[in-house]
Amino acid sequence: LSAASALPAAAAELPRIVERDGRHALLVDGAPFLVLGGQAHNSSNYPAALPRVWAAIRDAHANTLAIPVAWEQIEPREGRFDFSWVDTLIKEARGNRVRLVLLWFGTWKNTGPAYAPAWVKLDNRRFPRMLDQDGKPSYCLSPFGEATLAADRKAFVALMAHLRRIDADKRTVIMVQVENEVGTYRLARDHAPRAEAAFAQQVPAAVLARQAPPAGRPAQGSWRAVYGEHAEQYFHSWAIASYIEEIAKAGRAVYDLPMFVNNALREPGTPPQAAAPWKGDFASGGPTWDVLGIYKAAAPHIDFAGPDIYMPESAKVSANLARFQRPDNALMVPEMGNAAGYARYVYQILGRGALGVAPFGIDYAAYSNYPLGSRYTDRRMVEPFARVYAAFAPMQRLWARWGFEGRTHGVAEGDDRAPQTLALDGWQATVSFREFQFGERAWLKDQNDYPDGSAAPNGGVAIAQTGPNEFVLVGQRARIKLSGAGANAGKMTMLVRAEEGRFDGAGKWIMERNWNGDQTDYGLNLPAEPTVLKLTMGSVEQ
Numbered sequence: 034l035s036a037a038s039a040l041p042a043a044a045a046e047l048p049r050i051v052e053r054d055g056r057h058a059l060l061v062d063g064a065p066f067l068v069l070g071g072q073a074h075n076s077s078n079y080p081a082a083l084p085r086v087w088a089a090i091r092d093a094h095a096n097t098l099a100i101p102v103a104w105e106q107i108e109p110r111e112g113r114f115d116f117s118w119v120d121t122l123i124k125e126a127r128g129n130r131v132r133l134v135l136l137w138f139g140t141w142k143n144t145g146p147a148y149a150p151a152w153v154k155l156d157n158r159r160f161p162r163m164l165d166q167d168g169k170p171s172y173c174l175s176p177f178g179e180a181t182l183a184a185d186r187k188a189f190v191a192l193m194a195h196l197r198r199i200d201a202d203k204r205t206v207i208m209v210q211v212e213n214e215v216g217t218y219r220l221a222r223d224h225a226p227r228a229e230a231a232f233a234q235q236v237p238a239a240v241l242a243r244q245a246p247p248a249g250r251p252a253q254g255s256w257r258a259v260y261g262e263h264a265e266q267y268f269h270s271w272a273i274a275s276y277i278e279e280i281a282k283a284g285r286a287v288y289d290l291p292m293f294v295n296n297a298l299r300e301p302g303t304p305p306q307a308a309a310p311w312k313g314d315f316a317s318g319g320p321t322w323d324v325l326g327i328y329k330a331a332a333p334h335i336d337f338a339g340p341d342i343y344m345p346e347s348a349k350v351s352a353n354l355a356r357f358q359r360p361d362n363a364l365m366v367p368e369m370g371n372a373a374g375y376a377r378y379v380y381q382i383l384g385r386g387a388l389g390v391a392p393f394g395i396d397y398a399a400y401s402n403y404p405l406g407s408r409y410t411d412r413r414m415v416e417p418f419a420r421v422y423a424a425f426a427p428m429q430r431l432w433a434r435w436g437f438e439g440r441t442h443g444v445a446e447g448d449d450r451a452p453q454t455l456a457l458d459g460w461q462a463t464v465s466f467r468e469f470q471f472g473e474r475a476w477l478k479d480q481n482d483y484p485d486g487s488a489a490p491n492g493g494v495a496i497a498q499t500g501p502n503e504f505v506l507v508g509q510r511a512r513i514k515l516s517g518a519g520a521n522a523g524k525m526t527m528l529v530r531a532e533e534g535r536f537d538g539a540g541k542w543i544m545e546r547n548w549n550g551d552q553t554d555y556g557l558n559l560p561a562e563p564t565v566l567k568l569t570m571g572s573v574e575q
C-alpha cells in the first residue's frame with residue numbers, strides 16, 4: 034500500500050475542477066477552494082528570491098502562490114533534470130501554509146522562447162522558429178516543430194512525475210499553467226512547409242463543432258473557405274492549442290492535476306480583425322475570447338483559459354470577465370495588475386463565482402511593474418489586496434461553495450462612479466459609491482463634497498444569498514440598499530438584522546455588533562476597511 038492510499042478518501046483526492054449547471058468549482062482536498070492568490074515576479078523562481086515572495090504573500094493574506102518553473106532551470110543540459118528549485122519551493126510553501134500554482138515556462142513565455150534552455154534557443158534547425166509569408170524566421174518557436182514538442186513534453190512529464198513523487202500525499206501544488214501567454218506578435222501564423230500543408234487541409238470536425246463558421250460561410254472545407262478573414266488566426270490558435278494539448282495530456286497521464294492556459298487579452302469589444310499581414314494588436318493564436326471554442330476542441334486536457342487583466346478600465350474588466358466565464362470555461366483570473374485600482378475588482382471576480390484571482394507581482398523583489406502595475410514594491414503595493422483578502426480569508430471555503438451553488442454576486446465601483454443594481458432572489462440590491470455614511474447627497478450644500486479617499490474608484494461589494502431572506506455581504510466604500518423584488522415585490526420589506534462580524538475558520542458566524550439606527554437609516558454604509566455583514570431581511574403583506 035502506498036502512503037497516499039492510506040489517507041482518508043477525501044483527503045487523498047487530487048485537486049480537480051468540476052462543473053454543475055454551468056458553474057464551476059476547484060475542489061481541493063474534496064471541497065471547493067477559493068484561490069486568494071498572488072503571482073511572483075518572473076525572475077523569482079530561485080530559492081534566494083523566496084524570502085521576499087513569502088513576506089509579500091503573507092502580508093497579502095493570500096492562500097496560494099503562482100510562481101514559474103522554467104524549462105531552462107529543470108533541464109539546463111538535455112536529459113539531465115534538476116528539481117532542486119521545485120523541492121525547495123514545495124517545502125517552503127508547506128512551511129508557509131500556502132498552496133502553489135506552478136507556471137510552466139517552456140516553449141512559450143509571453144510568446145517567446147526566453148525560458149527554454151540554451152540548447153533549445155540556440156538550435157533553430159532542430160527547434161525551428163515560425164516562418165513568415167516571405168520565408169523569414171519569426172522570433173517565435175513553431176508549433177509545428179516536432180522535436181520542440183517532444184522535448185518540451187519530455188521535460189513537462191518529468192516535472193509532473195516529480196510532483197507526483199513528492200507531493201501526491203500533501204497536494205501543495207493545486208494547478209499547473211501550461212506555457213504562458215502564448216501566441217505570436219506581428220505574424221498571424223506559421224508558413225513553414227508543414228504549416229502550409231496543414232493550412233490547406235479541411236478544418237477538423239471537432240473544431241467546426243465548437244467554433245461555428247461565420248454567417249454565410251460554408252459549414253466545412255479548408256480553413257480559408259470556412260473562416261475567411263479569420264482563417265489564419267484560427268488556424269494558428271488550433272496549431273498552438275494542439276501543441277499544448279499534447280503536453281498537458283502527457284503530463285496529466287502521469288499526475289492528473291487541473292491545467293489551464295492564460296491569455297494576454299485582445300480588446301473585449303472590437304470586431305475580430307483580418308490577418309495577412311497581421312494587423313491584430315494582440316498575439317495571434319493565443320486563447321483570446323474569440324477562439325475559446327477552438328481551444329476547447331483542440332485541448333480537452335486544458336480545463337480553462339483565464340484572462341490576464343491589465344486593461345484597468347472598469348467597462349473592459351466587466352466585458353472581459355463576461356467573455357471568459359462560460360458554461361464550458363470556468364472563470365479564474367490567473368493574473369491582474371497589482372496597482373491599487375485593481376483591488377476593487379476582487380469583489381466583482383469572486384462575486385461572479387470565479388475559482389479565484391492572483392494579482393501579479395505580489396513579491397517584495399525590488400522591481401516595480403508601473404505603469405502596468407503598482408509604483409511600489411513594499412507594503413503599499415500589497416495592502417489594497419491584503420485588506421480584501423483578509424475579509425474573505427476566514428470564509429474562503431464557504432464562499433467557494435456558495436459560488437459553486439450560484440449564490441454569489443459582486444460589483445466593483447465603475448470608472449463612472451454610478452450606482453449599480455444586483456438582482457437577487459426576491460430582492461434587489463442597489464449599490465452606490467462616494468456616499469457619506471450619514472444622510473443623503475441632496476443635503477449637501479456643496480455637491481462637489483465627497484468622502485476623503487474617494488478621489489479614485491475603490492469601492493466594491495460581494496453578496497452571497499444564503500437563504501430566501503439571508504445574505505452575507507462583504508465590501509468596502511459602498512452604500513447598499515435592499516428592496517423587495519420578485520416574490521417580495523409590492524410587499525412592505527425591511528431590514529431585520531445587520532450583524533457585523535466574521536466567520537471563524539470552521540464556518541461558524543461570530544457576531545461582533547448589530548448595526549441599527551444611524552448605521553442603517555441611510556443604507557448599509559461600508560467603510561474603507563472591508564467589512565462583513567450578515568443580513569436578515571423581512572417582509573410583511575400590506
Ligand code: N0T
Nearest residue numbers: 075143213214297341343344393402
Ligand atoms: C504578463 C506579465 C508578466 C493593456 C507582465 C502582461 C507575466 C505575463 N504579461 O508583468 O510578464 O509573465 O503573463 C502583458 C500585458 C501587456 C500590456 C497590456 C496593456
